[in-house]
Amino acid sequence: MHGPESNPDNDRQEATQQVVAEPPARRWTLSVTRQVIRFRALAVLSALLLFAIAYPLAQQMQMDRSIAAMFDPDDATLADYQQLQAAFGGNAVAILVYRDTKLLSPEGFDRSRDISQQVSSIPGVTEILSPAILSDLVAKIRPAGILTGFSRKTPPLMRKRDVVAVGIDRLFAGYTHSRDHSRAAVVAMLDPAHGPQTIDDIKAVGAALPQQYPGVVDNVALVGEPVLVHDGFALIERDGATLATWTVVLLSIVVVISLVDLRFVLLMAAIIVWSLTVTKAIMVLVGISLSLVSTIVTAIVTVIAVAAVLHLGVRFRIARTRGDDQRAATERSMSLLLMPILWTCATDAAGFAALQWSHILPVRHFGWMIAIASLCVFVAVLLFAPALMMLPNLSVGQRLHLWQRQLARHLRRGCLHVATWCVARRSLGVLIVIILVAISVVGVSKTETETSFLRNFRPDSQIVVHYDQVEQSFGGAGVWDIVIDAPQELTKEYLAKVLVMQRALREIDVDGVALTKVISLADAAEIVGRAPALKLLPPSVRLRGMRVVMPVFVDALLTPADAQKSQRRLRIMLRSREHLDAQQKRNLIAAVERTVREHTTDATFRELVAADGRAGDTANGAGQNPGQVTGYYVMMARLVSQLVQDQWRCFLASSLLIWVLLMLATRSIRLATAALLPNLLPVFFVLAVVGLTGGKINMGAAMIAAVSIGLSIDGSVHFLASYRRHRLAGHGADVSATHAAGNVGVPVLLATIALVIGFSVLATSEFVPTATFGFLVALTLAAGTVINLTLLPAFVSRVDQ
Incomplete structure (x- = not known):
């Protein structure tokens, strides 16, 4: 069986039937299309003017790397941490640990003192604690000399007969030094507003130690929650750039293969760049920063833009093949697809706007960014498509053009055959759905949450x-x-x-x-009180003496x-x-x-x-x-738990909003429901696979539901638009469903292949949530495409009999 777009005669017949029964929405889009084509030069100039205004603002967008920025301002966990910050400046602590083979010697303490000074001189470090600093504290409390009987040759902290030295050594063992005294640490208390350069500078100090003290210092390590956050953000930014590059490159290749026309590659680039720039400018104006989950924005905007360009290009090419001139082909393709593209962008916006139900602030910001970007894509299509589609022909080669036609014909026929087979065997499809739902329920119930931020790294x-x-x-x-x-x-x-x-x-x-x-100052006051000269002094006096010796450290504890x-x-x-x-x-x-x-x-x-x-x-x-x-430990433990809890709330809101928009687009509750339900199945099934295989829901998997339904629904919207056009042309439900699958199958299949490859690239990331996100999105999109071309035609044709 061939679809109505498989040859010019069928296209001509379909066009004639659509003119006879042209719905009001089509007349409206036809009028808008004619106006934007007529004033296409003005539209492009307007777009360029907006871009010129938005670009400087977009460059001001910054990445907020703080953990506090991940929480809602009213969150109780954040409120507790803010009290800690207000009282003590937070608890951002980086710990530089190294092995010193002669730590107990005077030279070992000199090295500790020198390393401490190097770290303390770094901007963003407010106070440090190390064996050398503790030793200096003991020396001031119990100075060496004839009166005390302590030798000046022995480091004060290592005096075996000094009750204060022994007490301080035991108290801070496991904090500033190991219990066997083979390793030392410089505990750096960081300014809450420290930037990534602070962590980079501490890393640089640590990396230089083995060369600075050859044969004595080695096995240098830097740990602490700020280090985890720093490395996590660095990997996420790198992965976001990788995903954006691969997605743009692969989808550009798909556009070239699908359309063999460089005009649509230019159109895709113009839509992506303009939409991202305007979106970032809007975010700057409303005070929203990039965060942990914002680095995939470029890739998702590319997906939305390419879906629109592919469908426009396919329709434009069919019209030109049928014999329409350039203006008529532009007018026909845009008037036919303007509403489907609008509804696609609207459903994408609604799906991501549902992330406003999350309690994690960056997730809500991410939802707003994608929602605004989705609408910007539609505006960009209106502003750029008429002018670029009216440019002189930029085909890349006759041989490639012939090869592309053959590929498109084979893919379209394959989609038609598959859809026809599925429509004829609806009962089997229902059985498959029941089995998948049962597996999904069991699998999702077995999923567990991974809250260890450390396990986000390989x-x-x-x-x-x-x-x-x-x-x-x-x-x-x-x-x-x-x-x-x-x-x-x-x-x-x-x-x-x-x-x-x-x-x-x-x-x-x-x-x-x-x-x-x-550890607290209560321990320190008790140990200092063991000194005979200080035993009779009240604790407040002892602590005032400690504040004189270590003012910043004492103020960090009281x-x-x-x-x-x-x-x-x-x-x-x-x-x-x-x-x-x-x-x-x-x-x-x-x-x-x-x-x-x-x-x-x-x-x-x-x-x-x-x-x-x-x-x-x-x-x-x-x-x-x-x-x-x-503290960071508590906040990070609760962060992913909250993200996972929010997942189902956002998923439900996303599904409801998309269902309402589908109902408005199709003017049918039955069609909207039939289109939405198959798109929910891949998300549940993929998460079920995670649960059944013993995997855990981490930060990457926790966002999969809302993101995937927002991406996979695009194909369904275009399917419904094509289905309704065939129904209005007088075809039956079964024929309309199979032909609609054939019409949208080629661009959807090619785009999905590119997206699966692009997101699969993330599976190699060192940051486990990014790898999980990439793999699960690729799997969900692949499953969603299969369902859109098999179960969706069967469901829609059944409810619309």
Whole structure:
């Protein structure tokens, strides 16, 4: 069987029938088309003027790399972290670890001091802690000399008979140095507003150490949540550029093969560049930055633009083959496809706009970007298509043109045969759908969430190797904090209460998972108090002495008292293993929160925190805060969990919005439903495969649902438009469905092949969510195309009998 577009006679017959029964929407689009063709020069000039205005604004768009930017402003997790920032400047900590074969020697501490100075001089580093700094602290508390009996040759931190040195050494073992003293660390506290250059500079210092101290220093590693975020963003930006390049190149080849006309390659390029530039300018004007999920914008806009160009080009080529002149072919193809392209862009916009139901701020921004870009694609088609399609013929070769015709003919016939077979066996199609739905339900129910940000990197990547080294030698590389209320004057009783809570925190054991380090100024005050000369001094005096020696470090753990007697805050620093699975990490965080709540909400603690330490003085609210458990470790653990939870909410909203637009486009609830349901199946089936194969839903898989339905629906919209044209021309439901599949099959198949290859390139990425996203999108698009050309004709023809 041949479709009505397989030869000129059929095209002529179809055109005659459409003129007889021309719907109002077609008359409207015909009028618009004639106007934009007539004023095509003015349209292009308007487009270029808008581009000239938008381009400088688009260049101002920046990438926001902060984790805080990933959360909704009203999110409780962000609120806790903002309190930590307000009190202590955040907890962005990068840890430079190295092995020193002679760390215990005076030369070893000199090296620690020199490396500390190199790191502290880097812009964005606010304070550091290292064995050399701890040793200097001990030296000031317990100076060497005749009175104390300590030798100047032994590094102060390594004195075996000094109770303060031994206490400090044990307290910070696993934090600034390993317990066996084979490895040292420079713990760098970073400014919350630090840029990527700060991490790059610390990496440069670490990379130079083996050459700076040959034969003594090696096995250098840099870890910390800011490093994870930095490396993750770097990989995502690189992957986004790779995807954009491959997508543009491959789809350009598809356009050339499909149409053998360079005019449509120029049209595709003009639409993509103009739409992206105008979209970015709008985003700058409304104050939206690029983020973790925004790097695939170019690829998705390319997909939307190429779908429109391919369908326009195919119609234009058919009209020219039939004998229409250039203006008539342009008018016919644009008037025929203007509404389908509008509805395609509208459904894409609606699908991505549904991401507004996410609680993750960058996901919402990403949804707005793609929604606006989708509408910009339609505007760009109106502004550029008439002028470029009216250019002189830019065909690339007669032989290639003949080859392309043969390929298109074979593909169209194949699509017709497949659609005819499926329409004739609708019962089998229903059975297949039931089986796939059953498999999907079972598979989706078995999916688990991957919340470890470290597992977003491949096991052999440098960052994972570094974390393995640090976790083996230090016990844990995950950094987080507890923030609790403190009195104006830290009393002995208050610090004792804090030490009791810290012992309870150290005793937490959740299925073998525990905290590897718990440190606060309460520990430091207790250890310093072991010195005979300081034993009788109150804790507040000891801490004031420590502030003189290490002012920034002490202020990073305890907010200073002020004349207004503002509520003081004490910080307890925690370390735990980063290599934990999702459930273990959630359970450990919950156990810490429960312990903190138990110890900070009892009456004794509230009385001790009361203003000036006076019992019963709680009128000002002192001690009423139960304490916050926060930090990058907690935020990143909750980030992906929230993303996965949002997935189904956004997916439902996306499906509903697309269904409404399909209903408006077809003016039929039955056709809209029949078109939408097959497009939902690939998403569920792909996620089911993830669950059934033991995979976990990571950041890449969590966005697959809303993104995939937004991309796969394009073919369905063009199918419905072609189907309705055939029905209006008097054909039956079965014939219309099979011919519609034949009409849209060629551009849809070729575009899908290019997209599958383009997105599959991401499967090689070092960033696992990007690789997962690329693979699953490619799989979903391939499945969606198969369904659009098989089940969709069967469903539509059945409901429209």
